Amino acid sequence: MATIPDQLRSNAVATLLDELRVKYGKLSRTGKLYGLIVADQDAKVLAANTFFHHKLNYWDVGAIGAALYGVGKQARDFFQAQDLDRATLIFGDFMFFTHIIGTVSLGENPNQTRELILISIGERNINLGLVVMLMQKFAPRILHQVEHDEKARNQMRMSESEFTHHLEDLKKQLFSLTESSIGGII
Amino acid sequence: MSNSMSQPPTPAPTSEALVRLLQIKLLFWGPGEAGKTTTYYRLQEIFQRFQVSEGFSIATTDERTLWNDSVHFRFPMIPSKLDVVVNVATTTGQERFLSTREYILQNADGVVFVGDSSWGKIEENLRSFEELLHFTKRSATPIVIQLNKRDLPDAIALTDFLNEMDLPDNNQGTAGTQVVYETIASSLLPKEKHTIQRLFIGLLETVVRRNMVNTRRKFQTKQNTGGVK
Numbered sequence: 001m002a003t004i005p006d007q008l009r010s011n012a013v014a015t016l017l018d019e020l021r022v023k024y025g026k027l028s029r030t031g032k033l034y035g036l037i038v039a040d041q042d043a044k045v046l047a048a049n050t051f052f053h054h055k056l057n058y059w060d061v062g063a064i065g066a067a068l069y070g071v072g073k074q075a076r077d078f079f080q081a082q083d084l085d086r087a088t089l090i091f092g093d094f095m096f097f098t099h100i101i102g103t104v105s106l107g108e109n110p111n112q113t114r115e116l117i118l119i120s121i122g123e124r125n126i127n128l129g130l131v132v133m134l135m136q137k138f139a140p141r142i143l144h145q146v147e148h149d150e151k152a153r154n155q156m157r158m159s160e161s162e163f164t165h166h167l168e169d170l171k172k173q174l175f176s177l178t179e180s181s182i183g184g185i186i
Numbered sequence: 187m188s189n190s191m192s193q194p195p196t197p198a199p200t201s202e203a204l205v206r207l208l209q210i211k212l213l214f215w216g217p218g219e220a221g222k223t224t225t226y227y228r229l230q231e232i233f234q235r236f237q238v239s240e241g242f243s244i245a246t247t248d249e250r251t252l253w254n255d256s257v258h259f260r261f262p263m264i265p266s267k268l269d270v271v272v273n274v275a276t277t278t279g280q281e282r283f284l285s286t287r288e289y290i291l292q293n294a295d296g297v298v299f300v301g302d303s304s305w306g307k308i309e310e311n312l313r314s315f316e317e318l319l320h321f322t323k324r325s326a327t328p329i330v331i332q333l334n335k336r337d338l339p340d341a342i343a344l345t346d347f348l349n350e351m352d353l354p355d356n357n358q359g360t361a362g363t364q365v366v367y368e369t370i371a372s373s374l375l376p377k378e379k380h381t382i383q384r385l386f387i388g389l390l391e392t393v394v395r396r397n398m399v400n401t402r403r404k405f406q407t408k409q410n411t412g413g414v415k
Binding site: 066074163 | 246247280
């Protein structure tokens with residue numbers, strides 16, 4: 001059963017994420033990449049790779065990634081440091097990266113911008129250098145793709161309540177069986 | 187150099203000084219857009235001179251809390267010669283980040299449940315309150331309720347709110363303390379600020395008292411078993 005709506009795993013950005021994963025697989029012999037997600041700084045998930053690990057909740061991964069970005073930004077203010085590049089969490093069996101891709105403008109108003117983040121999660125023994133290099137390499141392509149994707153930009157423009165309705169629609173795509181011949185659960 | 191040598195050395199902090207510092211975590215919990223973060227900012231204004239950390243807010247561009255807000259205050263309690271460091275934190279109310287709230291709640295000594303006065307939000311209030319009760323059942327954490335946005339045109343009457351939430355009709359807890367405080371956190375009126383201050387201090391007193399009783403009990407148990415000389 002699909003755990004991620006088609007809208008998120010079959011768009012052009014998701015295709016890039018699939019390409020990144022395949023490249024990693026070809027170049028590295030160690031460690032598995034469990035999932036890749038592109039989200040904005042408000043944790044609005046825009047794309048996920050096709051083979052996102054079925055036991056991981058893509059929504060929680062997006063929220064943790066955005067929170068990590070928020071903590072990083074806060075720390076930057078405290079330390080008066082330069083812009084945040086990447087934040088990493090290392091667990092006994094997992095590694096989690098939040099990589100800052102760049103800023104997307106959402107309208108004519110120069111203040112209406114969102115930062116995009118690329119989140120990757122994998123086994124503890126993944127090739128760290130390779131993952132970082134690939135994330136850096138794919139970042140401009142993902143940014144370019146999102147900048148030209150009106151659907152993604154609309155999603156980022158949504159208010160919190162509009163986004164809640166949007167999520168409900170996405171959930172219906174996954175769980176509704178109303179149109180099937182065997183009846184429905186909704 | 188000679189000057190510094192001639193001065194008496196600064197005494198190292200004694201164990202007594204350390205014992206007299208009490209650290210407490212108070213948490214704001216409630217449905218989305220009920221006013222948790224607004225109250226958090228209002229508290230920073232009210233207790234500005236007691237603030238000891240800069241505080242942080244991890245929020246979305248719409249100012250909705252994504253992870254939490256947190257700030258520290260230090261209150262000297264003269265009669266008991268006790269310094270109380272209070273970490274005030276808020277949880278996110280947005281449904282899509284719900285899974286994070288349980289972690290923020292961990293180790294909270296007291297909780298303020300912020301309810302929304304709008305009739306349309308009563309279901310959300312109930313659901314969020316029941317969730318909180320479920321998480322705090324084992325620890326019996328003290329809870330006070332802040333019924334916010336009393337200036338709304340469709341604000342629920344206090345008696346109806348008490349009924350809907352299954353709270354005591356007389357708005358008094360078992361120890362005779364006030365259960366529900368009616369507030370307008372967005373207002374800058376001194377009266378409104380005073381209610382928030384009263385609510386906060388009321389909960390803080392309950393938590394400090396509870397902590398001191400527990401500490402004394404533990405100390406006595408240790409003494410009785412010969413652990414302390």
